[in-house]
Ligand SMILES: [Fe+2]
């Protein structure tokens with residue numbers, strides 16, 4: 323293809339996005355668009371399945387049958403989110419095996435929030451309320467993103483996320499209406515999860531390298547700082563209902579901006595965790611790789627069964 327032809331294709335491609343048309347897997351797309359989407363969708367898929375780990379280890383310790391059923395359903399939803407997203411990613415020409423290999427070798431990133439430990443039952447409340455709450459704010463705009471398979475997967479993901487957020491908030495509410503020890507557990511969980519949740523929106527706009535291009539492709543509709551502010555403004559009144567204190571002495575309503583001002587985020591901690599030095603990075607990878615290895619016999623058995631079926635089907639046909 324000549325340079326001129328590529329330029330024309332690119333112009334037509336950008337025009338389609340500007341018209342809010344969906345880009346489908348078999349459509350022509352610039353290589354950079356394909357690569358960026360593989361990176362973002364796979365990171366998202368990895369986050370969903372690594373995100374099962376901190377909560378999965380509480381299923382057996384949930385305090386009642388009702389809590390156990392809800393947590394189990396939530397963790398299963400996250401597995402489902404991972405599967406839709408891996409499938410969407412595969413349509414861009416990368417295999418599932420390659421994607422897993424990137425995760426297991428440490429080449430691919432996943433959301434740093436899952437590198438923090440879950441030490442009490444209240445953490446299940448704080449995660450649902452804050453982490454899934456932040457995920458919704460990040461993900462709702464993606465329902466309108468330009469790449470069709472990603473946008474369609476996100477519609478269902480977001481519906482399920484709102485159930486996750488509510489089940490978490492309900493755990494917090496119950497704890498806050500309970501004994502003083504229970505309320506202390508809830509406060510302690512908020513203290514530990516608040517700042518990492520704010521970090522989920524990524525570095526500040528000034529530091530973010532992908533924002534401009536991603537806005538153009540509608541992979542992003544709002545900047546990191548705008549989304550973070552939206553999360554804070556939405557979450558502070560919810561903490562007030564719980565009667566909990568947000569661990570930020572600088573948090574204050576700003577009447578002029580009609581928004582909350584907030585304190586400095588510890589960006590050193592953020593980068594440390596991103597680089598693999600968070601409290602649970604090693605543990606999470608060990609659990610993930612361990613699950614992959616101990617599941618090998620299941621994959622082998624499924625393949626052998628599929629082959630056997632295909633052979634007997636062939637015999638029937640001939
Ligand atoms: Fe999810």
Ligand SMILES: [Fe+2]
Pocket residue numbers: 400454457482483486
């Ligand atoms: Fe979720």
